Amino acid sequence: MSCPQCRGIEEFFDQREAERDLRGYRKNGPSGITSVLLDAIRAEGIDGASLLDVGGGVGAVQHELLASGVSTAVSVDASSAYLAAAKEEAERRGVADRLDQRFGNFVDLAPQLEQADIVTLDKVICCYHDVEQLVRLSSAKAKRIYAVVYPRYNLLLRALPKLAAVYFRLRRSPFRAFVHPTSVVEALVEGNGLRRTFYRKSGFWQVAVFTRA
Numbered sequence: 761m762s763c764p765q766c767r768g769i770e771e772f773f774d775q776r777e778a779e780r781d782l783r784g785y786r787k788n789g790p791s792g793i794t795s796v797l798l799d800a801i802r803a804e805g806i807d808g809a810s811l812l813d814v815g816g817g818v819g820a821v822q823h824e825l826l827a828s829g830v831s832t833a834v835s836v837d838a839s840s841a842y843l844a845a846a847k848e849e850a851e852r853r854g855v856a857d858r859l860d861q862r863f864g865n866f867v868d869l870a871p872q873l874e875q876a877d878i879v880t881l882d883k884v885i886c887c888y889h890d891v892e893q894l895v896r897l898s899s900a901k902a903k904r905i906y907a908v909v910y911p912r913y914n915l916l917l918r919a920l921p922k923l924a925a926v927y928f929r930l931r932r933s934p935f936r937a938f939v940h941p942t943s944v945v946e947a948l949v950e951g952n953g954l955r956r957t958f959y960r961k962s963g964f965w966q967v968a969v970f971t972r973a
Contacts, residue, residue, distance in 0.1 A: 765889050766838040766865045768928070768935025773817075773839035782818045782845045790820040793909055793965045794882055798824050800958040800969045801878060801907050806830050809905075812876035814866050814898050815884035819846030819859075825878070826855045834860045834876065836869055870897040878905045883965070885910035891940040895948040899970070906954050906970040912961060913942045942966065 790798060798821065807829040813822050816835045823846075826833055837843050843861050850856040862869055867890065879902040881894075888894045899906045911917050918939050928935050946956065946968070954970035961967075 763838075763865045763868070764934040765887075765936065768933050769838040769887060770840060772928075772933055772935040773842055775841040775844075778818060778839070778841040778845040781842075782849060785818050785820055785849070790824055793962050793967060794820055796960055796962065796967050797821070797880070797882060797907055797909050797969075798828075800960075800967065801825065801880070801905060802828055803958075804905050804969070804971060806878065806905075809877035810834075812836070812873065812879045812898075812901055814879065814881045814894075815887065816846060816880075816882070817842050819849055821880050821882050822846065822859060823849055823853060823855070826850075826858055827853070830878070832858050832860070834862065834873065836862045836864070836866045836873070838863070838865055867893045867897060870901070873901060875901050875903050877903045878907065881908045881910070883909050885940060885945065886938050887935075889936065889938060891938070891944060892948060895945055896952065899949045899952040899954060902952075902954065902970070902972070904972055906949055907968070908945070909965050909967050910945065911939045911964055912966045913939060917964060 808831050811825055811830045811833040813835045815837055816822055822833045822835055840863055843863055850859045879898055949970050954972055956968055957971045958969035
């Protein structure tokens with residue numbers, strides 16, 4: 761991958777991190793904020809729907825929605841270790857034949873991807889530098905539902921990426937974290953014809969679900 765941020769994702773979210781997250785998911789299920797996202801999506805009706813999960817990690821969103829009525833899922837991730845962990849869990853659950861995995865930068869892969877009924881980005885927007893490209897291209901793929909978890913935009917949280925950058929520079933990692941303006945994210949989604957139908961704040965995070973009329 762030519763994208764420095766994606767190379768940083770591949771390095772930072774390595775096998776050790778993936779194995780740790782998979783153990784946590786198997787023990788405790790999806791995190792609290794991911795559970796909020798999942799419940800909001802289920803409330804829209806998902807039987808037989810298709811899913812595109814961008815930056816799905818160990819696959820919590822994929823596995824939970826496949827178990828709740830989604831027919832097929834496509835997962836795109838810049839971490840090969842996390843894709844491997846998600847595949848392992850899909851095989852354990854007997855749903856690997858319903859999951860299509862793609863490794864790489866979603867922005868680069870977007871032209872090759874079909875639209876899906878549901879598109880999800882769970883804690884992904886904060887891991888990508890070009891919010892305009894990521895949100896515009898991913899929301900355009902949503903036929904019915906576009907659901908995201910990303911950091912709230914306030915003075916305190918906006919300072920965190922600067923502190924984190926010091927840590928990553930010391931590690932000689934190109935990975936960076938980002939807190940993008942909520943107004944920018946929502947304008948990009950709404951520009952693709954979706955409107956917000958669910959919103960909730962929880963600590964560091966905000967959850968938003970957008971639907972097409």
